[in-house]
Amino acid sequence: MSNNKYKILIIEDESNIRSFVQTVLEATGYQVITEKTCENGIMMFTSHLPDIVILDLGLPDQDGIEFIKTIRKNYFTPIIVLSARTSEEDKVAALELGANDYITKPFGTAELVARIKAAIRSNRIVDMESSKKGIFTLHSLKINFDTRIVTISDKEVHLTQTEFNILALLCQNSSKVMTYSEIINAIWGYYDDSSIKKLQVNMANLRKKLECKPGKNKYIINELGVGYRINKE
Numbered sequence: 001m002s003n004n005k006y007k008i009l010i011i012e013d014e015s016n017i018r019s020f021v022q023t024v025l026e027a028t029g030y031q032v033i034t035e036k037t038c039e040n041g042i043m044m045f046t047s048h049l050p051d052i053v054i055l056d057l058g059l060p061d062q063d064g065i066e067f068i069k070t071i072r073k074n075y076f077t078p079i080i081v082l083s084a085r086t087s088e089e090d091k092v093a094a095l096e097l098g099a100n101d102y103i104t105k106p107f108g109t110a111e112l113v114a115r116i117k118a119a120i121r122s123n124r125i126v127d128m129e130s131s132k133k134g135i136f137t138l139h140s141l142k143i144n145f146d147t148r149i150v151t152i153s154d155k156e157v158h159l160t161q162t163e164f165n166i167l168a169l170l171c172q173n174s175s176k177v178m179t180y181s182e183i184i185n186a187i188w189g190y191y192d193d194s195s196i197k198k199l200q201v202n203m204a205n206l207r208k209k210l211e212c213k214p215g216k217n218k219y220i221i222n223e224l225g226v227g228y229r230i231n232k233e
């Protein structure tokens with residue numbers, strides 16, 4: 001599949017970084033649109049519906065976190081945060097709100113392109129599932145791969161794109177334990193120092209959202225030190 005198909009929105013106020021990233025991505029074959037503020041970024045997003053967003057957090061009008069909050073109400077589009085903030089808290093906050101990935105500045109162009117390709121691949125896991133138009137049920141849990149709607153006892157559970165992808169992956173492989181590295185490679189397409197942390201954050205959120213009673217998750221079992229599996233009992 002040609003890269004030309006993909007449209008990338010860059011929201012970054014530093015003009016040297018913005019034009020650098022734009023040049024790199026255009027040279028890689030992507031179509032690129034850019035904005036300098038959070039508010040304009042949201043308008044650009046809704047009018048152009050890009051395939052991926054590269055988002056700076058330190059924007060002049062609002063924190064980039066606000067962009068993630070706004071967009072995640074309605075869209076699963078992959079968002080890759082590109083920020084100078086290096087603290088674990090900042091990363092976790094962005095991932096918890098539904099950012100797909102986090103790259104700290106300074107960054108290498110090869111790394112950025114690899115992460116974008118991984119985000120596209122990860123998004124296609126869902127597309128693949130959707131094409132089957134299947135519905136997976138487990139007790140009161142129902143997953144519609146076509147509409148990407150998850151319900152428990154007919155009540156909708158709102159998942160981020162990454163949480164949905166993880167759940168879809170576990171259900172698709174419901175006969176086995178999925179190891180941490182299998183999940184990480186399938187969802188993000190690569191494994192690095194922050195992978196386990198990203199998986200833990202997403203899995204904790206996912207399990208919490210699927211809980212019927214606080215502290216009791218009967219759908220996903222954590223096989224300590226190994227991975228996760230769907231509880232079919």
Ligand code: CA
Pocket residue numbers: 012013014056057058059
């Ligand atoms: Ca900035």
